Structure formats: C-alpha cells, structure tokens
Amino acid sequence: MARLVAERADIVPALGELFRTHGYQGTSLALISERTGLGKGSLYHFFPGGKEEMVQAVLAEIDGWFESEIFAPLRTGEGEDEMAARARIAAMFAAVDAYFRSGRRACLIGTFALGQVRERFTVVIDGYFWRWQVALAGALARAGVPAHEANGIAEEVLVGIQGGIVLAHARDDAEVFRRTLERLRARCRFAL
Template sequence: MAKVSDQEILIGLMSVFRSKGYDGASLNELAEATGLKKASLYHRFPGGKKEMTDAVLDFMENWVNEKIFKVMSNAEVAPQIRLKDALYNIGEVYGNGTEVCLYRSLSMDTGMSLFGAKIERGINQWLEAFTVLGKEMGLDKEKAFKVAQQNFVEVQGSLVLSKAMDNTAPFAEALKNIENRYQT
C-alpha cells in the first residue's frame, strides 16, 4: 500500500511546478509537497524531475479533457450551460485569478525545450474545446477557432495581470468577456 496516492503526489508536484517553474522547483520542495522523502519520490519516478513534470503535464492534459473538452462537447446539455460549466471549472483551476497556469510556468526556455510538445498539445485541446462550442453555436470553423484563441489569450493575459497587480478583477472580467462572446 502506498503511503501517498498517485493523485495526491501529482497534486503536490503540480502546485510546486506552477508556483516555481521547472528550474525553480527543487527536489526538496517537491518531496515536501508530496509528503514523501526525496528518495521515495525517485522510487515512484525513476526518471527524476523530468518524469515528474511529464506526469504532471499528463495529469493536466487529462484535466483539460475532462473538465473542459468533454464538458464543452456534451451534446446532452444546452451549449450555454456547457459554456457556463466549463468556465466555472476554469475559474476553479486558476483559483479565480490567484493561481498561475502550469503551461505558463513551464514555458521558460528549460521547460520549453523539455516539454514544448506536451504544452502545445494541452493548449491545442483547450482551443479545440472552444472551437467545438463555437461551431455548434453557428460560427464557421475559422471564426470559431479565432474566438477560441481570443479566449485563451484573455485568460492567460488576465492571469498575468491579476497576479502582478494582486487583483483578481481582470481575470473575472476575462471570464465574463468569454461568456458574452457566445451570446446569441
């Protein structure tokens, strides 16, 4: 029996990578955040820090798939409601503007050269979810993709601003803008 579950470990690791980035995340810190000792972390992740980050990125990709893509594609729910649900989830994962995006934290040089492909995949899934919704709401393919990109841009940009200004208002407004963007 594991002392700490895989999911608990991933959540701990993610929190450190998000706030410190790849270079800034030390093994001591990562171990402390998971509740395991350094050497035990290496038992779970023989590939070391790199493997831990890969696992966190997979975890995040899965989250995007479950909490954004599937929600947005669920044909049993009215589009307006799907959007609201997905935006709620987005608000939650970013602590309503107080938390940073994992993809952004890992987008420095070191992270990009190690995980660039995975980051790109995750963002594309994010964009695809909004594109699907846009098309369902009557936009043509290109327009739907453009709107999806704009949504991503505003979420990321507002997170930068909210963080730097220590004020969650820009992020809240970005979410509101996105919702308005799909008003009929």
C-alpha cells in the same frame, strides 16, 4: 518507518503546485521532499526518472483533468440544440474560474510555454492549447457562431484566459481575472 502514501498519484497535485509557483529549476528536490513529506527514497521509488518524470506526471494529470472536465464536455452534445451548446460554454467558464481560482493560481502549461523548459515538454504544451481551442470552436459553432468566426473567437478566449492569469498575478487582484472572464463570456454571446 511510517507509511504515508499509497500511490504516487497522491502526491502529484502537490508537485503541481510546487512547479507552478517555483518553476522547474526553482523546485529543488529538497523543497519537494519538505512539502510532500516524502524522503528521497520514496520520491525516487515513485519517480525513478527524477524531476523530469515528476513534471511529466504533473503535466499528464493536468492534461487529463482538462480533457475530461473541459475539452470532452465541450465536444459532446453533437446533436444538441444551440441552448445546450451555450450552456456547455458557460460551464467551461465556470470550471476555468474555479480551476485557476480566479487567476490566483497560475497555469503551469502557460508558464512552461514561456521559458526554455518549453522544449522539453513541447508535445504536451502544444496539444493542450490546440485541443482546447478546437473543442471550444466546435461548441461555439454548434451554439450558432458563424463557422469562419468560431476558431478566431476560441483563440481570443484562450488568449484572454492566459493574459488574465498573468495580469491578475501581477496586480495580485483576482478581480482582474473575473472581469476578463466576464468580457470573454460576453464576447461569445455577442458573436451569436
């Protein structure tokens, strides 16, 4: 029997893409097995809790990625000047564009939020958006945005990103997402 996978972390990204495009119920074990190249034996070896545990692992990985690549950078730089804070916000937009592949890639957390599945993963979904918004609002404030506006603009940005993904998918046109990001960038600059 050929050994294919060293760690379970190796297949989590693949699982993520599957859940993204087929949803929770739509991602059958047969499909997972086919796409990952792993039989049920391996699958249940790495994830004794089955599909539920796979989703948890995926969500944790996504959350971790955003935490270290997006949220944390937004939060750091407490003593920085306004220009540095602006640069961090610009970096966030670039990272978001790359991660969501200009809207061609769906947001798993956003997708889950819309359906019944939400209830099974409330904590993660809640925390993800909340931490993002707080971190962004903080960076905006440090960039010179009036405190009472920062939180609202941060919410506006998150709304725009999620909506941009939906519309880019509907139209099958990445430009929709790029234009949206550009508008949001301008909105942040304009508020200064």
